[in-house]
Amino acid sequence: MLKNTVLDCFGEKMRKIFGGYDWRNINEIRVRAERPVILKSGSNEYFVNNDGQAVFEPQKGYIAEHSDLEQMVNMISDYSLYSVQEQLRKGFITVRGGHRAAFAGSYAVENGQVCTVKNIGSINIRIAGEIKNCADDVLRFFGRGVLKNTLIISPVCGGKTTLLRDMARQLSEDGATVGIADERGEIAACYMGVPQLDVGIRTDVIDGCPKADAISMLIRTMSPELICADEIGAEEDFSAMREAALSGAFVICTAHGRDEEDIYKKFGYQRIAEIFDRLIVLEGRNNIGKIKHIANGRGEKICL
Amino acid sequence: MLIKAIGAFIVFFSCAACGLYLSLKDRFRAEELKEMKRGLMLLKSSIGYSSKPLYEAMIDISEKTENTVSEIFEDTGRLLKARKASSVGEAWRKTISDRRSRTYFTKNDTEMFSAFADILGGDDSKCQIENIDSVIDYIDKTAEELMRKNNKDARLFRSAGVLGGILIVVVLF
Numbered sequence: 001m002l003k004n005t006v007l008d009c010f011g012e013k014m015r016k017i018f019g020g021y022d023w024r025n026i027n028e029i030r031v032r033a034e035r036p037v038i039l040k041s042g043s044n045e046y047f048v049n050n051d052g053q054a055v056f057e058p059q060k061g062y063i064a065e066h067s068d069l070e071q072m073v074n075m076i077s078d079y080s081l082y083s084v085q086e087q088l089r090k091g092f093i094t095v096r097g098g099h100r101a102a103f104a105g106s107y108a109v110e111n112g113q114v115c116t117v118k119n120i121g122s123i124n125i126r127i128a129g130e131i132k133n134c135a136d137d138v139l140r141f142f143g144r145g146v147l148k149n150t151l152i153i154s155p156v157c158g159g160k161t162t163l164l165r166d167m168a169r170q171l172s173e174d175g176a177t178v179g180i181a182d183e184r185g186e187i188a189a190c191y192m193g194v195p196q197l198d199v200g201i202r203t204d205v206i207d208g209c210p211k212a213d214a215i216s217m218l219i220r221t222m223s224p225e226l227i228c229a230d231e232i233g234a235e236e237d238f239s240a241m242r243e244a245a246l247s248g249a250f251v252i253c254t255a256h257g258r259d260e261e262d263i264y265k266k267f268g269y270q271r272i273a274e275i276f277d278r279l280i281v282l283e284g285r286n287n288i289g290k291i292k293h294i295a296n297g298r299g300e301k302i303c304l
Numbered sequence: 305m306l307i308k309a310i311g312a313f314i315v316f317f318s319c320a321a322c323g324l325y326l327s328l329k330d331r332f333r334a335e336e337l338k339e340m341k342r343g344l345m346l347l348k349s350s351i352g353y354s355s356k357p358l359y360e361a362m363i364d365i366s367e368k369t370e371n372t373v374s375e376i377f378e379d380t381g382r383l384l385k386a387r388k389a390s391s392v393g394e395a396w397r398k399t400i401s402d403r404r405s406r407t408y409f410t411k412n413d414t415e416m417f418s419a420f421a422d423i424l425g426g427d428d429s430k431c432q433i434e435n436i437d438s439v440i441d442y443i444d445k446t447a448e449e450l451m452r453k454n455n456k457d458a459r460l461f462r463s464a465g466v467l468g469g470i471l472i473v474v475v476l477f
Contacts, residue, residue: 077357079359082425082426116427
């Protein structure tokens with residue numbers, strides 16, 4: 001399934017070359033016109049030669065041609081660039097399987113707004129990964145099925161979204177109605193409205209919509225017991241979460257930051273303490289997904 | 305004598321049938337063009353209002369159109385769904401050339417459709433709709449011209465077929 005959905009992003013020539021490759025440990029595929037294709041697995045980089053074998057020397061790697069990128073754009077957009085214009089304006093498209101294809105090239109701007117991207121020179125495919133049961137420790141600590149207003153804090157690439165997704169999935173499986181405000185499509189990775197990653201059987205997803213609006217819509221229309229959102233930060237996000245708390249729903253969100261002190265500095269102590277009962281701080285990039293400590297909303301550590 | 309009569313009968317009906325075919329050929333082409341126009345109008349609304357991917361729109365359209373046009377939309381949609389073509393233009397050209405012997409489309413028509421398919425799928429909805437409109441314009445003009453020509457020539461071809469048949473029979477007898 002993973003292999004097929006990744007290969008679906010390539011044109012025929014690249015599909016033949018990469019067809020025999022094992023994608024399981026690959027996180028990213030970087031295709032740049034007239035340069036070797038790079039596969040990334042954690043912090044390691046590989047190239048693939050014309051026979052589909054992994055090599056470490058860039059000069060032995062398969063050099064992507066312009067036509068390869070053109071075909072990739074066709075495949076990624078299902079030959080229908082017009083149908084993904086809105087996503088393209090944000091610079092990426094979510095494809096079947098939940099993988100994210102991001103584009104770099106000449107962006108056309110009209111009246112100060114990005115219209116489309118032309119002459120695409122680079123495509124980066126981030127392979128969707130979900131780590132099921134990674135939220136076991138947190139949920140065991142909270143108590144099975146207990147909902148709490150939670151903020152997950154970590155620097156970039158620390159595993160926040162993966163933890164949030166698994167918490168949503170497990171709480172949904174345990175019986176809670178969950179609403180996900182997935183503005184950037186990173187939590188559920190919806191393709192044609194269907195979550196490509198497992199977010200639980202009682203989960204409704206609004207994707208591609210600004211978080212604050214999505215949270216309000218979820219409260220009004222889907223009556224969730226728990227609302228999840230990724231990377232909060234704007235004033236309207238906090239207003240929407242306050243609205244959610246007033247309506248009786250719980251929230252689980254993520255935010256970029258080193259620790260709770262960093263978050264208090266960015267967003268204000270009062271605001272965080274008022275909304276959140278628990279702050280989960282992750283270790284970060286060097287120890288992805290590992291919990292550093294858990295604090296209450298006031299920053300008092302309750303679990304090291 | 306009986307064999308001669310049967311031969312004469314066959315010659316006469318063949319000529320009459322040729323005349324009839326020539327008189328109806330333009331009408332069939334106009335009807336096929338109109339069916340293609342109907343498909344393109346549906347495609348226009350799928351792109352403009354629901355932003356459906358092409359393969360999905362084309363398979364839907366194949367259920368709402370008839371005959372060869374329906375097959376062209378269906379096969380192109382299926383080729384795209386299976387990702388067996390490098391571009392929309394390639395898939396479209398393949399399905400039309402597979403049906404060349406069964407359509408009334410002329411070389412001009414297929415060239416126009418191919419040029420249209422080369423642009424199909426790329427850019428934004430506005431460009432796609434303009435592209436479809438230009439083909440619809442071509443179909444309207446061609447169909448109108450064909451009907452005018454057909455009204456003028458149809459009787460001529462039918463009469464020529466029948467009279468030609470009689471002439472051959474008379475000469476051979």
